[in-house]
Each structure stands twice: as structure tokens, then as C-alpha cells.
Amino acid sequence: MRSTRHARELPLSRRGLLAAGGATGLGALVTACGGKGGSGSGDGKGGGSWSFTDDRQKKITTDGTPQHIVAYVAAAAALYDFGIDKQITGVFGPTKLKNGKPDPQAGDIDVDRLTSLGQTWGQFNVEKYASLSPDLLITNMFDPGALFYIPDDSKKKILQLAPSCAITTGRVSMLEPIKRYAALAEALGADLKAKKVTDAKARFEKASEELRKTVKSHKIRVMACSASADLFYVSNPEVNADLIYFQELGVDLVQPRKTDKGGYFESLSWENADKYDADVLFLDNRTATLQPGALTSKPTWSKLPAVKADQITPWSSEPRFSYAGAAPLVESLTKAIQDAKKVS
Numbered sequence: 308m309r310s311t312r313h314a315r316e317l318p319l320s321r322r323g324l325l326a327a328g329g330a331t332g333l334g335a336l337v338t339a340c341g342g343k344g345g346s347g348s349g350d351g352k353g354g355g356s357w358s359f360t361d362d363r364q365k366k367i368t369t370d371g372t373p374q375h376i377v378a379y380v381a382a383a384a385a386l387y388d389f390g391i392d393k394q395i396t397g398v399f400g401p402t403k404l405k406n407g408k409p410d411p412q413a414g415d416i417d418v419d420r421l422t423s424l425g426q427t428w429g430q431f432n433v434e435k436y437a438s439l440s441p442d443l444l445i446t447n448m449f450d451p452g453a454l455f456y457i458p459d460d461s462k463k464k465i466l467q468l469a470p471s472c473a474i475t476t477g478r479v480s481m482l483e484p485i486k487r488y489a490a491l492a493e494a495l496g497a498d499l500k501a502k503k504v505t506d507a508k509a510r511f512e513k514a515s516e517e518l519r520k521t522v523k524s525h526k527i528r529v530m531a532c533s534a535s536a537d538l539f540y541v542s543n544p545e546v547n548a549d550l551i552y553f554q555e556l557g558v559d560l561v562q563p564r565k566t567d568k569g570g571y572f573e574s575l576s577w578e579n580a581d582k583y584d585a586d587v588l589f590l591d592n593r594t595a596t597l598q599p600g601a602l603t604s605k606p607t608w609s610k611l612p613a614v615k616a617d618q619i620t621p622w623s624s625e626p627r628f629s630y631a632g633a634a635p636l637v638e639s640l641t642k643a644i645q646d647a648k649k650v651s
Contacts, residue, residue, distance in 0.1 A: 356370060361472045368470075375441050376397075377398065378395060381400065381412045381626075382445045383445075384412065384416050387416040390499075390501055394496075401427070404594065414632055433464050436465065446474075454471060474488060474491065477547070481633060489504075489629075511630040514641065517641050525647070528587070529561070529585060529587045532589065535597060539608075543573070544562060553637075561584075580605070587620060588613045588619045599614075599619055616650045618647045623636050
């Protein structure tokens with residue numbers, strides 16, 4: 308889920324969207340530029356100049372390739388998958404689980420060596436951020452102009468400390484942010500021809516083709532959804548980047564008829580959780596959401612045909628926008644559809 312919901316609801320969604328107010332406070336470091344794209348120059352050690360045009364159509368320019376990058380954790384993980392590592396010095400957003408292990412959104416990046424500026428919504432330690440001497444801030448942008456996980460009350464201070472770079476991750480197919488993170492990583496010095504990257508891309512493409520073939524022979528309806536104590540959310544496949552891509556491959560996804568503000572989902576009371584029929588529940592598996600074991604007390608949940616048939620599969624609803632991050636998501640959905648039977 309993503310929305311502009313009130314603060315009391317944000318810990319569940321983890322996708323509340325905050326308007327970033329454009330390039331306020333960045334001065335000459337960020338200037339308007341037409342067209343998407345990116346470019347990098349310099350020796351990677353701070354010499355020369357460096358620039359990249361982000362998805363706000365803002366051209367970020369620095370004196371040399373950024374060497375002190377702070378990023379939203381999923382953005383950092385995506386860059387790592389494309390070959391950017393030591394340049395990332397700090398992260399914000401869900402980085403570690405309560406048991407100390409890395410949060411799934413952190414992917415394969417070594418979170419123990421990174422400085423965390425805050426793990427939950429609204430947390431962003433500005434003083435700690437300043438101490439890292441950042442030369443670039445990177446985050447996702449689920450809606451135009453909204454820098455994800457940047458708190459509104461400290462946004463101005465944050466954006467004054469370093470130029471910001473935003474990659475569009477909503478209302479476009481998942482392929483687009485993957486390509487954009489690849490372009491950003493390349494501009495930062497990554498080798499996109501490295502075996503790690505090409506192998507991941509090949510796996511992703513193979514998985515996508517397998518899903519395309521599967522849905523042609525398995526007529527299964529899937530509902531992407533998320534659960535909280537009070538509400539059941541049906542996600543919109545016209546807005547969520549991963550769901551848009553799955554639809555492009557032919558997956559039959561439930562389309563909610565009355566979405567909430569922001570358009571990412573329709574929230575239903577538990578009494579109305581059976582509003583839509585589905586053969587498979589693609590259930591949000593983020594740590595802030597409720598999982599099947601915690602939902603048995605909900606009568607309507609237990610009566611859902613997909614629940615009765617035990618056709619529930621985890622949904623990483625905030626994907627890591629890299630080939631390495633996306634391939635397992637495609638494979639998981641494919642297997643769920645292959646193993647499912649028609650129950651709705």
C-alpha cells in the first residue's frame with residue numbers, strides 16, 4: 308500500500324507519500340533539465356565533475372562522482388545489486404528486523420557497515436545525516452514530487468545538506484525503475500556488464516517468460532492484498548509498479564473498484580473483506596502487516612475461498628528495483644499460480 312494517509316496509519320503502510328517540494332534548498336546543485344537520462348564523469352575519486360538527471364527532471368551536478376551516498380534502504384539495495392557498494396555510507400527506512408537480521412528490503416547489502424538514520428516512518432536523524440558529509444541523497448518516488456521516507460517536518464533541513472535524486476517507482480511498470488536504477492548505478496561507476504549483473508538480468512528475463520507462459524495455461528485470478536487489525540486492503544494493479552508489470556505479462560489481477568486517495572489500494576472493513584473473488588491471495592509480507600497466523604480470528608478471512616484452499620503466497624509489495632531483486636518475486640508468483648486450483 309501507498310498513500311498520503313494520516314501519521315497514525317503510516318507504520319502499516321510504510322508507503323505514505325510526502326511531497327518533497329521540488330528542489331528547495333539545493334541551490335545550484337540541482338537545476339531544471341529537460342528529458343530523462345543520466346551522465347557521469349570524473350575519475351570516481353572526486354576529480355572532475357558528475358551529473359545525473361533524475362525523474363523529477365532535475366539535473367544533479369557535483370564536483371566529482373559522489374563518494375558519500377545516503378539512500379532509502381531499498382534504493383541502496385538496488386544500487387548494490389548493480390555494483391555500487393562502498394560509496395553508500397548511510398541508509399534510512401527498515402534496515403534490520405527485531406532479531407537483528409537484515410530486513411528483506413535491504414537485499415544483499417551489508418547493513419552492519421552502514422549508518423542507519425532511522426528505521427520507521429517519520430524517523431530521520433538529521434544530525435547523524437550531516438555527520439556523514441553526504442554528497443548525494445537517493446530515494447524512491449511513488450508519486451510525482453514525493454520523496455519517499457523524507458519526513459515533512461525536517462525535509463527542508465535535509466535537502467539543504469546535499470543534492471537529492473529521486474527515481475519514479477509508482478504508476479509505471481516495474482521495468483522502468485529497474486532501468487533507471489541501472490542507469491544511476493552506471494553513472495556512479497558501476498559496470499553493468501559484470502557477470503553478477505548480466506546473470507541477474509538473464510534470470511529475470513527467464514522468470515518473466517515463464518510467468519507469461521504459465522498464465523496462458525493456468526486461468527487463475529490473483530488478488531494482491533494487505534492486512535491490518537482493522538482493515539483489509541486490495542491493491543490496485545494499475546498503480547503499483549510490480550503489479551503493472553505482472554499484468555503486462557498476462558496475470559489476471561483483481562481490480563478494486565473504489566480506491567482510496569492516492570489510488571494504490573481500496574481499504575475494506577473486515578466485514579466486507581469478501582467483496583472480491585480470487586483464487587490466490589498475494590499477501591503483503593512486510594513486517595508491519597498481519598500474516599495468516601494472526602488473521603484466524605477474522606471470520607471473513609477464514610471464509611475466503613483462497614484461504615480455505617490454502618492458496619496464499621507472500622507478496623513483497625515494496626520490491627527492490629533491480630534484476631536481482633525482482634527475479635525471485637516473479638518466480639514466486641509463477642509457482643503460486645502453477646500450484647493453484649480454480650476456487651472462485
